[in-house]
Amino acid sequence: MNKKKKIALITFLIIFVADIIITGIFGIRADMNYGAGYTIRFQLSNTTFDINDIKSIAKEVFKKDYVVKNVEFFNDNALIKVKDDPTGEQRSELCSKLNEKYSSSLTTDDLQINYEANVKFRTIVEPYIIPVGVSTILILVYFAIRFKGAKEMAGYIKSIVVVEVLFYSLYAICRVKFSQLTIPIALSLYALTTLIYTAKSESLNDKA
Amino acid sequence: MKIQRKLNTILVILLIVLVSLISFGGIYYKNKNAMDNRVPNYILGADLTGYRRVVISPSETTDSTTDENSTDENTVSSDEENTADSQNNSVDDGNNTVANETETENEKDDTKSNYLKTAEIIRKRLKTLDVENFTVSCNEDTGKIEIDLPEDDRTDIILSDLTEIGKFEITDADTEEVLMDNSDVRSAKLTEETSSYYTTEVLNVNFNVKGTNKFKNITEKYQNTVTNDTSNETENSTDNSTSENTEETSESNENTTDSSKSTSSNSKVKISIDDSEILSTYFSEIVENGTLSLNIGYKSSMTDEQIYSAQNLCAIIENDPLPIEYTVEENAYIAPETDENEMYAIIYIEIAIALALALYMIAKYRIKGVMQTIINIGYVAVLLLVIRLANVYISTSGILAILISYVTSYIFGYILLKNIYKKDDLTKKEIAKMLKYVYRKYSLILIPILIISIVSSLTKWISLYSFGMILFWGIIISLIYNILLSKFLVKSNINEENKV
Secondary structure, rough: OHHHHHHHHHHHHHHHHHHHHHHHHHHOOOOOOOOEEEEEEEEOOOOOOOOOHHHHHHHHHHHHOEEEEOOOOOOEEEEEEEEEOOOOHHHHHHHHHHHHHHHHHOHHHHHHHEEEEOOHHHHHHHHHEEEHHHHHHHHHHHHHHOOOOHHHHHHHHHHHHHHHHOOOOOOOOOOOOOOOOHHHHHHHHHHHHHHHHHHHHHHHHHHH | OOHHHHHHHHHHHHHHHHHHHHHHHOOOEEOOOEEEEOOOEEOOOHHHOOOOEEEEOOOOHHHHHHHHOOOOOOHHHHHHHHHHHHHHHHHHHOOHHHHHHHHHHHHHHHHHHHHHHHHHHHHHHHOOOOOOEEEEEEEOOOOOEEEEEEEOOOOHHHHHOOHHHHHOOEEEEOOEEEEEEHOOOOEEEEEEOOOOOOOEEEEEEOOOOOHHHHHHHHHHHOOOOOOOOHHHHHHHOOOOOOOEEHHHHHHHHHHHHHHOHHOOOEEEEEEEEEEEEEEEEEEOOOOOOOEEEEEEEHHHOHHHHHHHHHHHHHHHHHHOOOOOOOEEEEEEEEOOOOOOOHHHHHHHHHHHHHHHHHHHHHHHHHHHHHHHHHHHHHHHHHHHHHHHHHHOEEEEHHHHHHEEEEEEHHHHHOOOOOHOOOOOOOOOOHHHHHHHHHHHHHHHHHHHHHHHHHHHHHOOOOOHHHHHHHHHHHHHHHHHHHHHHHHHHHHHOOOOOOOO
């Protein structure tokens, strides 16, 4: 093993261990769709709204860590999810801003506020485990037949692990929020790594 | 000959432009004073179209006994009132009060785990029902469970039974002794049985090893011999191969019970869910394969809703009963989670990556690089058309699969150009040999990713399914499209004087 490879391996191991430790201590940061928070649901009577206006109002009232969603199809019912329990001041500010904008008579009592627990990480990842596992095993079998040896198989596993661990470290070490896009991106990286690794292996096989 | 070659190239480019215009723009025609697009729309998955949010909470009756961990003030005060009441009521019977309090304390400890267990059972039921893209989250303190489901024809029917306790029992009809319950069930499946005249929907309850032995003993113990006097009953008996419509059987059994008491009083079992009787019957033969078959009805006479309800029943029987009674508190459609801006961000990033790859190819292979880039744009256009015509669901993963498909097509172009670049004096034979090599190499490169696409498209999880289907179509189209168009690209490399 040359010096460059040693450095790369040590760096990777440090990142890997750091991922585990940080996840163990702090967990993964989830965005408002997956994380725990408080939902504020309200209905405006005799008027409809543009969801972008509600988003602007939510931004003014809650500043950060909020998500706005339309409820039902009539544009008169919305849901704002915030990280912390909305204070009395925030509740009344929200009502007054909505009343001002839509000439409604919303009071803080009309706001339905509920605590919403976080979605378990396992629930999100579970459906992907078996298909990805089966695909990986079948690909390894293919590599074993195509390249007649374990070298390509080991290289493939190494590539997948390195790419996915580095991707995971974005969420564990860099504290990027886990969102709706995380799993699709991880899946795409898995497929892309497979594609590029196979192309590279075929190219090396030609040279050999 | 050179002019002919140029004309062919122009024709191919025009064809690609036309397909791209149709795919990216559409074909519009006037229909009742409005312009309609003839190209079908994209079918979006649940993460892009919205979903159903259901919040269920422990019912009030359960709250008073089990929801002790709640920090809610109301709950605490009601607990105190309950305790006070019980103290007043138990003046005459101190021992009972102590026993009740101990029991309540035990229930307190179990409450949290019961909430979590309920959430887990609901998760399992949804999984059994093959519901895609659902999430279940549980508030351990209040017991509230939020469930997000995709919005489709089944959603309301699934929700109608989701909070059922689901206590499946086979009991002795006379003594009410529980002979079997959910813990004996391995799976419950709705299957179709076809005879020469009709197809029936059959609910097959498959028992686990322990359950199979129990069921065998039950069918042995509750087996009645067929006699002339009890022919009606024999017709209505439930066995492994033939069983009658559940409702009909119940009714008929009631009738026959009156007419031939001597037989029915012997040995009958009652099959019930949540103490509601489904069927009371006996067995005409010993069942050793551990399957209880219940006929649901004739397929031709059943509506989709009835079939969905029967599937709900399967999910209830297959999984454990809920430890706590729950009621639906909120049920509403929620707009998509993935923000529109997020979606555009993904698309723009994809375009940027594709552009960077194209620029690299152009910089490296000049005019041939430009041609290959045009071919790749045409490839994306064809792929987007096929996705719509094949009614493939598009989810966030699916959008990313389009980029991977583009990369597969790009790799083909890269291998091809690598082999023909600056080789302008090749003979036809050499070109054919080289093309054969490129096709073979490219096909081998695609095999692993084809495996991923096939395995993913076999799942029912919409995000993964969409990813797999788009990738699958991407690979197939990439093969056909590139093989067809690569010939135009390499024709300019043929040395006319050296044609062989």
